Amino acid sequence: MPPPIADYTTWTERVRETLDRYAEPLSRAVSARLVQPKIGQTVEDLADKAAATQTNAPVIDRRIRELPEGPQTLLRLVGLSRQPIWNVGQLITLSAAAGHADGFAPLQSLLEAGLIFPTQTPGNAPITDFTAWFGGAGMLAASVFVHPAVAARSREIGTGEDRKKARAAPTPTAGGDGLDWPLRLAAVWQRTRQLPVKMTQAKLLFKRDLTRLQADDLLAAPLIDVPEKVADPGVLAFEWAAAAGMFRPIEMEYHADAVLGSWPAGLWALLTHLFAAFFQVETWDPLKGYAPSDTALSPTATAALILFDQMALTPGKGKTAADLAAPLWDRHPSFPSALSREAAKTQGAGWVEALLLTVAVPLRVVEVQAGEPRTFRLSDFGRYLFCGEPEPQPPAAFPQTLMVQPNAEVLVYRQGLTPPLIAELSRFAAWKQIGPACTLELNAEETYHGLESGLTLAGIKQTLDRHAMRPVPNNVADLLRRWADKRERITVYPTATLVEFTTPADLDLALSRGLVAIKLTDLIGLTADGREPEFKALRLIGNREYDAKPVKCLTIADDGLTIAVDPVQADLLLEAEIARLAEPLPVTGNGPRQFRLTPRTLRQATEQGQSLDELDRWFVSRTGNPLTPAGRLFVTGPTVSSPVTETCRIVRLSSVEIADGIVQWPETCGLILDRLGPTVVMIEEENLTRLREVLAEIGVQLKDSQPT
Numbered sequence: 001m002p003p004p005i006a007d008y009t010t011w012t013e014r015v016r017e018t019l020d021r022y023a024e025p026l027s028r029a030v031s032a033r034l035v036q037p038k039i040g041q042t043v044e045d046l047a048d049k050a051a052a053t054q055t056n057a058p059v060i061d062r063r064i065r066e067l068p069e070g071p072q073t074l075l076r077l078v079g080l081s082r083q084p085i086w087n088v089g090q091l092i093t094l095s096a097a098a099g100h101a102d103g104f105a106p107l108q109s110l111l112e113a114g115l116i117f118p119t120q121t122p123g124n125a126p127i128t129d130f131t132a133w134f135g136g137a138g139m140l141a142a143s144v145f146v147h148p149a150v151a152a153r154s155r156e157i158g159t160g161e162d163r164k165k166a167r168a169a170p171t172p173t174a175g176g177d178g179l180d181w182p183l184r185l186a187a188v189w190q191r192t193r194q195l196p197v198k199m200t201q202a203k204l205l206f207k208r209d210l211t212r213l214q215a216d217d218l219l220a221a222p223l224i225d226v227p228e229k230v231a232d233p234g235v236l237a238f239e240w241a242a243a244a245g246m247f248r249p250i251e252m253e254y255h256a257d258a259v260l261g262s263w264p265a266g267l268w269a270l271l272t273h274l275f276a277a278f279f280q281v282e283t284w285d286p287l288k289g290y291a292p293s294d295t296a297l298s299p300t301a302t303a304a305l306i307l308f309d310q311m312a313l314t315p316g317k318g319k320t321a322a323d324l325a326a327p328l329w330d331r332h333p334s335f336p337s338a339l340s341r342e343a344a345k346t347q348g349a350g351w352v353e354a355l356l357l358t359v360a361v362p363l364r365v366v367e368v369q370a371g372e373p374r375t376f377r378l379s380d381f382g383r384y385l386f387c388g389e390p391e392p393q394p395p396a397a398f399p400q401t402l403m404v405q406p407n408a409e410v411l412v413y414r415q416g417l418t419p420p421l422i423a424e425l426s427r428f429a430a431w432k433q434i435g436p437a438c439t440l441e442l443n444a445e446e447t448y449h450g451l452e453s454g455l456t457l458a459g460i461k462q463t464l465d466r467h468a469m470r471p472v473p474n475n476v477a478d479l480l481r482r483w484a485d486k487r488e489r490i491t492v493y494p495t496a497t498l499v500e501f502t503t504p505a506d507l508d509l510a511l512s513r514g515l516v517a518i519k520l521t522d523l524i525g526l527t528a529d530g531r532e533p534e535f536k537a538l539r540l541i542g543n544r545e546y547d548a549k550p551v552k553c554l555t556i557a558d559d560g561l562t563i564a565v566d567p568v569q570a571d572l573l574l575e576a577e578i579a580r581l582a583e584p585l586p587v588t589g590n591g592p593r594q595f596r597l598t599p600r601t602l603r604q605a606t607e608q609g610q611s612l613d614e615l616d617r618w619f620v621s622r623t624g625n626p627l628t629p630a631g632r633l634f635v636t637g638p639t640v641s642s643p644v645t646e647t648c649r650i651v652r653l654s655s656v657e658i659a660d661g662i663v664q665w666p667e668t669c670g671l672i673l674d675r676l677g678p679t680v681v682m683i684e685e686e687n688l689t690r691l692r693e694v695l696a697e698i699g700v701q702l703k704d705s706q707p708t
Contacts, residue, residue, distance in 0.1 A: 008055055011084070011147045016051035018117040023128040034063065034114045050114055054147040063113055064150075064157050070100035071109040072154075075116070078146055079154035080386055081305055082276035085119060087297065088134060088142040094302045097332040098309075104134060107144070115150050119143045140297065156388070177395070178271050178381075179417055180223050180362040181240065183434050185274070186260065186426040187218050188237040189246050193256035193449060197238060201252070204283070204292050205235070213238055214290070221434040224414070226368075228357035232289030236281065243280035244273060260423035268381060268391050270419040271363055275385065278359065279305065286354035287343055299334045304355055306332065308365065311378050312386035318375030321353035322346065404464055404472045408479060410440040421467060427453050428460050442476065447483040457484040497527045502567065503587070521575070550621045554578075560630030563623075565593040577618065581605050602634040612636065649688050651702070653679045658700070667694050 019027050024043050031037070031050035053059050064072060074095045078086060086094075088107060095106045110116040111130045118133060120143070127133045134142050197213075198206045205213070213219065213234035220233050230236065238254075241247060247254040264270050279301040283292040286300065307324055325348040328335045335348060343350050356376050360366035365382040369375045383389040401416020410429055414436060428450025429440035450460060457480060464472050499515075501507040504522045511517075516525030553569035556562070563582055565574065581602060582595035605615065612635055616626040627635070653659045656678045662668045663675055671687040671694075683691060692702045 008147075008149055011149070012051050012054055014145070015054055015117055015147055016047060019047040019050060021118075021127060023126040026128060030112060030114045033112065034059065053114075055149040057149075057153055060115075060150055060153045061157060063115065064154055067109060067113065067115075068106075070095060070102055070106040071113070072157075073098050073100060074106045075110055075146070075150075075154045076157070077305055077309060078116075079151035080309065081279050082151070082272055082385070083279040084148055084151060084276075085143060085145045085280070087140070088137075088144060089140060089297045090302055091144070093297065093299070093333050094305065097302055097306045097328065097335070099331060101331075101333075104131065111144070116144045116146050119145050177224065177414060178267055178362070178364040179414055179422070180226075180434075181237070181274060181359075182263075182270060182419060182422055183417075183431070183438065184219050184221075184233065184237040185241045185244065185246065186422050187431040187434065188213075188216075188234065188241050189256050189260060190426055190431060190446075191216065191219075192238070192241075192247060192254060194445075196250075196253040196255045197247075199249075199252050199254065202292075205238075205290070210235065210290065218431060218434060223358065223362055224436065226357050226361050228354065230358045231287060231354070232284065235290045236284045239281045239284055240274065240277060244277035260426060263419050263423050265420055267395060267419060268384070271365075271381065272385070275363060275365060278363075285338070285351075286358060287340065287351055296334060296338075299332060299338045300355070303328050303332055303335050303351075304359070307352060307355070308360070308378070308382065308386055311366070311376070311382070315378045315383050315387050318369040318377045320349075320373050320375050321356070322349040322373075324356075324376070325349045325352040328352070399467060400469045402464070402467050403469050404442075404476055406473045406475060408442040408476050410442060410464070412438045412440065414438060416467070421463075424463050427455060442480065444483045444486075447480060451484060457481065499525045499527070501525065524575075552622060552624050554623045556623055556625070556628055560628035561597045563595045563597070565595070567592060574622070577622075580608070580610075581615070581618075597628075597631050597634065599634040602631060603638075606635060648673060648682050648684055650676070651681050651683060651691070653681070655679065662695075 019031065022030065027043050027047055028037070031043075031046040034050040034053045035046065037046055064075065067075070074091060077094055077098060078084075078091070088104075091107050092104060095102065100106055107116065108130050111118070118127065118130075118137075120137070191212075195212075197209045200206060214232055216234045219237050220230070223230065242254060245257075246260065247256055249255075264273055281300065282298050283290060284300060285291040285298065291298070306328060310324060310327060311319065325346070329347040336344065339348050339351060356366050357368070360376075360382075361368055364379055365385065366376050367379045367382075369377060378386060380389070380392040384391050396415075397418070398413075398416035401421075402410055402412040404410050409432070410425070412425070417438070425440060428446050429442050430446045431438070432441050433439035447460070451457070460480060461472065461477065498520070499510070501510065501523050507516070507519060507523060507525050510525055511519060516527055518526040520526050550573070551569050551571065553566045553571070553574060555564045555566065557564070562585070563578070565578075578595055582597045583601055585594040585596055587593060602615075606612075612627070612632070615631075615635065619625060619627045653662065659675070659679045659681060662681065663672055668691060671683055671691045672681050673684055673687075674682045676682055695702050
């Protein structure tokens with residue numbers, strides 16, 4: 001995640017580090033465009049001054065005005081987006097859509113002027129030439145960043161007096177309260193806190209997580225005041241939240257941050273933050289929904305930015321979707337080809353209308369004007385973003401906006417919701433409904449999450465009391481206290497050594513001798529404060545690195561149900577893992593610990609959400625083989641069709657050759673029901689006499705078995 005926009009110092013340091021990755025001639029040339037070099041000045045000193053110049057408004061203003069029209073327009077659009085990091089291919093597309101179809105040239109001018117910088121270099125090799133750098137990184141991978149101070153100056157210079165003086169007429173409009181997407185992003189943050197979202201190597205959603213996001217009714221709740229259905233709202237909410245820095249990527253998984261700490265406090269600050277993050281959403285389309293592509297860049301971000309910039313030319317005048325779509329159809333390189341055949345019939349007017357109604361209007365950037373056809377114009381917040389107008393007045397505050405019900409549900413009226421209150425409630429209460437009145441639920445799991453994120457019981461009650469219209473019911477307060485008490489009984493050891501013993505008697509002896517301090521289970525002891533036990537007093541047979549992959553440490557008997565544990569290879573996590581699948585067997589003498597798979601234990605495992613594939617993966621990691629046939633019988637038996645009993649005769653033949661002949665000969669093959677083995681066939685009872693007669697004709701006598 002990039003550093004906060006307001007943190008100019010961090011961005012300046014980033015510029016300085018990037019200049020270090022330039023080859024010396026290029027570093028000197030770029031720095032010299034920003035500051036006047038002195039005779040004998042070292043490249044390091046020159047780079048220091050060039051990086052510091054990024055926040056020098058008069059110098060940056062002069063450098064921007066010296067640019068040709070194409071690079072200046074491109075820099076202005078980047079500044080208007082409030083998004084400091086852009087893909088190079090997107091910027092080339094953006095430049096062409098703005099009327100400057102010069103390929104990489106406008107961006108190269110900005111790189112050479114020291115106003116935009118590469119985010120990375122292939123193989124961390126020094127950059128000697130920007131064209132070669134772009135060719136090595138590729139259209140889809142190369143990206144650049146702009147210092148937020150430079151972006152702010154580009155907005156100021158590029159806004160123009162005509163836009164600053166233009167004011168919107170006070171005609172009736174319809175728009176949202178700006179909370180539709182913040183609420184959905186808070187909800188998807190909660191979903192990801194409960195279960196991380198996995199990504200493929202191509203950075204696409206796994207099928208399971210995609211289905212989960214698409215089927216989420218809460219995320220798909222209707223937008224307020226905008227009668228438009230969002231395409232794949234759950235996917236958009238997740239990708240938008242990821243772009244807004246609400247998740248931490250860990251080994252191809254997205255995990256929710258402990259708190260929504262990246263959210264600014266005020267509504268306009270939050271909406272500006274989300275507005276900038278939207279331009280990093282790559283795989284969502286207003287009409288198609290989730291629409292990833294391995295070969296092309298999504299036109300959504302660049303088309304949206306061009307749309308808003310067009311509206312800023314006449315901020316007080318409404319335009320139809322067809323009017324706004326026409327320039328995109330004519331000049332945007334990838335917009336026409338990205339449209340479906342149906343959307344192309346209106347030259348993308350439906351695409352534009354869907355984008356504005358599902359994103360721009362709920363974000364309060366655009367207003368919908370009444371009439372037929374409906375028209376769109378920038379709102380007061382949109383004019384602040386694109387026309388340099390002052391920031392709108394904050395919405396009226398209604399601090400008492402929620403009611404805690406005796407059933408532990410919390411009813412919240414949207415008029416009083418603020419970004420800090422949404423973030424605070426999301427930490428300890430589960431969102432259940434999003435609408436004019438939102439509903440949350442207080443439960444044990446979310447309370448534990450809130451306490452783990454740093455909240456206290458007193459803090460949770462204070463939040464509810466401060467914003468409640470009436471006191472929190474006593475039974476709900478008691479519930480919160482009981483949930484908090486359960487968690488407080490859990491002791492956290494930042495560092496410790498776990499020692500597993502062979503028998504409970506060995507553990508008791510170690511406790512009495514002070515080798516371990518605490519008895520966790522019948523076989524596991526814990527040393528306090530991270531202190532290592534006196535290993536010379538213990539007979540160690542192994543140790544474990546728990547960051548490593550699970551080790552094969554189980555052997556399955558021939559019955560497919562009895563599992564023996566290898567004490568040398570087993571780790572402490574095995575005890576918790578196997579307890580969900582099998583029952584422990586009594587320990588006999590010095591023999592290994594044993595467990596047994598049973599129908600009950602495997603049924604409980606599947607009821608708790610473990611699929612057959614997950615069971616197979618666990619058995620492969622611990623035994624080297626998937627779940628045994630006997631175990632699979634317990635899992636899949638209740639779900640398959642019922643077995644059928646039949647009364648048949650078994651015929652055991654004297655040789656394989658005779659069996660082959662009977663199965664092949666047309667006179668007898670129709671009498672055979674099934675072949676059970678090399679010399680054994682099965683026939684129906686009524687066919688026995690006919691088979692006996694046919695075989696007798698060729699001299700083969702079929703005898704009945706003698707009863708025993």
